[in-house]
Every structure is written in C-alpha cells, then in structure tokens.
Amino acid sequence: MMQLLYLDPGSGSYLVQVIIAAVLGVIFYFKSGWNWIKSFFVKTPPKEEEENESAD
Amino acid sequence: MNQLINHHPASFRDPSGFIYEQNGTVYRFVSTIYASHYSLLMNSGLAAELQKKNLLLAFSEATDNHLGRADWYKTLVPQQLPFISYAWEWSFSQLKDAALATLAVCKLALQKGMILKDATHTNMQWVDGKWKLIDTLSFETYTTGESWIAYRQFCECFLNPLLVAAHTGMEVNRLLLSYPDGVPANITAKLLPFKTKFNAVVYLHVHLQAKLAAKPATEQKGSGKKLSQKNIEQILESLCSCIEGLNLPQQTTTWNNYYSETILSETYLSEKKKLISAILADESYKSVIDLGANEGEFSLLCRQDASVIATDFDSACIDSLYNRLKKEKRKNILPLVLDLTYPSPAMGWMNAERKAFFSRANADVCMALALIHHFAIAKNISFGQLASFFASICKTLIIEFVPKEDPKVQSMLQWRKDIFEEFTVEEFEKAFASFFSLQQKVTVNGSQRTIFVYRKK
Secondary structure, eight states, X not given: OGGGGTSOGGXXXXXXXXXXXXXXXXXXXXXXXXXXXXXXXXXXXXXXXOTTSOOO | XXXXXXXXXXXXXXXXXXXXXXXXXXXXXXXXXXXXXXXXXXHTSXXXXXXXXXXXXXXXXXXXXXTOOTTEEEEEEEOOOSOOOOGGGOOHXXXXXXXHHHHHHHHHHHHTTEEESOOOGGGEEEETTEEEEOOGGGEEEOOTBOOOTTHHHHXXXXXXXXXXXXXXXXXXXXXXXXXXXXXXXXXXXXXXXXXXXXXXXXXXXXXXXXXXXXXXXXXHOOOOOOBOHHHHHHHHHHHHHHHHTOOOOOOOOSSTTHHHHSSSHHHHHHHHHHHHHHHHHHOOOSEEEEETOTTOTTGGGSOTTSEEEEEESOHHHHHHHHHHHHHHTOOSEEEEEOOTTSOOOOBSGGGTSBOOHHHHOOEEEEEEOSOHHIIIIISOOOHHHHHXXXXXXXXXXXXXXXXXXXXXXXXXXXXXXXXXXXXXXXXXXXXXXXXXXXEEEEEOTTSSOEEEEEEXX
C-alpha cells in the first residue's frame, strides 16, 4: 500500500469506520423499511437536478 | 534559455508527484510509482466526468521531462490559478461547500473503482464559481475491503470545524488557523455541547472517534471485519447529510447589515456607488483587491472580466457575500476573511509551505473605502504606515477619507481620549503624496467624506 509510505497507519481509523459502517447499516435497514411503509401513504416529490452539473 | 525550476515548497508530502514552476508556468510531475493509478483515473473516465461536473481542475498532458528524472511518467499542465486561498481565509459556507465538493468527488471516484487518498482543504479551491479539487494525484485505486484512508483527515479538516462553528459560533477560519491540518476529534469533542452526544451521526464521527483515537493504532487492528464498498458509500452519505444540515447560528455582528441599518444609508450609499462606478469605468485593470469590502457592494461594481478579491475581517459579511455571489453566479469575485491587522501568516515547513496573504495578493486596483479611520483611530496606525502599505500592494488606489467630524468617527472617539491630532485630511494627503500622485478627489454628496484616486509613483 503506497499511501502508508507517508501516512501513519492509524490515520485511516479502520476500527471507527467498521463501527460506523455497522451502525449505519442498521439505521439504513430500518430506514428503508420505514420508507417502504411510508411509500404507501406519501407521494415522494421528484428529486431536484444536481446543482454542481455544468450549465455552460 | 532560462532553466530555472522551482520545486513548489508546499508539494512534498506525496511521493506520487509534485508541483514545480518553470518560466512562470506551474507543472505537475507524475512519478512512475503513480502510473497505474493515473491510467485508471484517465481510462475509467473519472477525470473526464469530474471535469464535466466542475469538480476537478482542468489539466492537460505535456510531453517534456523538464527535470530529467528517471522516475518520470507524465508532466501535467494544470489550469493556471492566479491566486491560492487557504481555509483560514474562508467563511463557514465556503468550507461547507468545499467539504461537500470533496465528498462528491469521492463518491464519483468510488463508482469508477477509485478513492480519495487525501481529503484536505488545501486541495480545494474556488475556481470560476465552483469548488474544485486541484490535486490530480489525490486518487488511488480502490481495493475492496479497505477503509477510506482519508476519513480521519476529512473529519479533521472539514467536519469538525464545521460542527464546532455550527454549535458554538466560533469562526472556522480562526479554528483552522490554530489547527491548519484540521481540528482533532478529541478537541472537537470537548468544544461541542453535551447534547451532541445524543446525535447518532455526530456521536459516531466525533465522540466515538475521540475515544478510539486515544488507543494506539496497533490495538485498533484485528477486528476481522472487512468494509464493503457499500459501507464506504454509507459513510460518505452520512457525512454528506450531516454537513448539509449544518448552519451558522443566527447572529448579527457590527458589520453585517451595516448598510441597511446605518444612519448613513441610502443617499450616501447610492452616491458613493455612482462615484465608484464612474472611477472604475475610467480605469483599465485586470485585478482588484477590495479591503474592508463588507458585503461586497463595491466589489460588485468591478468589471466582470477582472478578478476581484473582496476581503473583510467580519466572517459573517464574507459569508453573506459568498452566498450572494453563488446565487447571482458571479464568478470573478473571491470573498475572503482577512483581518488586516493580523493578515494570514506564512506557515508550514520552513514557513514556505503556505504563503503569507500579502505575498500572494497584489492587484492593479486597490479599494479601501471607509476603512482607514479604523486603523488610524482604533489601532494607532499612522497615515505614513498606511500609505506605504497600500503602495506595496497596488498600482491604483481608490481610498475614502472619513474626517473626525463624521458621526462614525465621533462614535469611535466617544469612549477614548482623542490623541489623534494628526487625523486631518491635510496630514492624510501629505503622507500619501510621498508614495502616490493624486488623480482625482471627490466629496461624496450628502456627507463629509472624500474619495481619492491615487496612482503609485
């Protein structure tokens, strides 16, 4: 891994990311379930165009 | 032929390549150790797509190996930037948008099998009205199972200062001046109010990280679990929605709403605008620096093809100017937070990595409107010192003199002893005459204030 030549190995904070990913996974799981239920009752508005897209 | 090659002093941390300057052009050297990553960047279409979305600085390839090095792989010619600004000169919204652009770059990179290995604010610049990544070598091939190597750096450089600013009102520019490499999680955790521990996302990205950072890196390994690409995407998404939701606490400073609330207002402002427009119309200039720009009313009068730097020490003013420019799609004005009595210093290794503000900034025209009485009276800076300062940064100076009789100056003198006998228009003119020749002198209708146009001798 070339980046290790100049960054200390802790800087990726692997463990934090593993924990965050696990928690987010759980949140995402419940959220998508909730959105699935919600979708029966609420009509979702169409998403707006991405702003950073080049206009010129 | 002049073969002077200057290795840029801020470009040494990454072995993949570096920036150098030759005959006034900035080039990027790409080393053979970066070859596979560079080919993926180009062949996957990532570079093209990022440039289409205005997220990556334009660059082209050149064929010369100027340096004659054996590890030469490519020479890149990036779009030349007239001015580099630093995060300690940005307002809240500027840092926020730079953060969101960094995340957008990383998300797109992941879709193309790459990831950002650096996520620092020094790699972002506001170019032509868009936040762009300027370091072409920040990408590396993504390997499944790996974590996001730049995660901690991103949090320290962007998320943490933004969170502290949003929760406490501290200014991001001051935070990042104290912590140029980013605010560490343990400091952030102490600065944030207790209630943030109950916000799941803030808890994970800050408080948890602060706890774990106390452990040595070796103890952090060995948790067997591998991160999937989906995991990284979710982390990026959570950072994105967290940052999008951050806003500065509402506050009124002395200087924002200055024009709408001040007794001077309306006629004075419109008269002054007319005058400045007329003066600017007579000048030929390519660059302007507006010092004490407030919310940029006068910067906006400059020609749209001139590059304008508008500075003020009040970050709330700069923040509202920045948001206005974004809304009106004015691309030629760069708003920056700058305290003229403490301008950004030279920093980094050997004091050469990040340049001082006034070794980067100079302009054809400098505007200093309703500014110098603050220095003369509040900071005891003499007219002589002011004149020599302005002569060092510009060719033409548009400067406003506010006399002692003016209500604003009177209010400044209200609580302090008037030791400023030399604060007269005669002394002012005498001091400036030794550096400048007078071109024009006009009184702003309905006030005792005078605008001088000076040309440097």
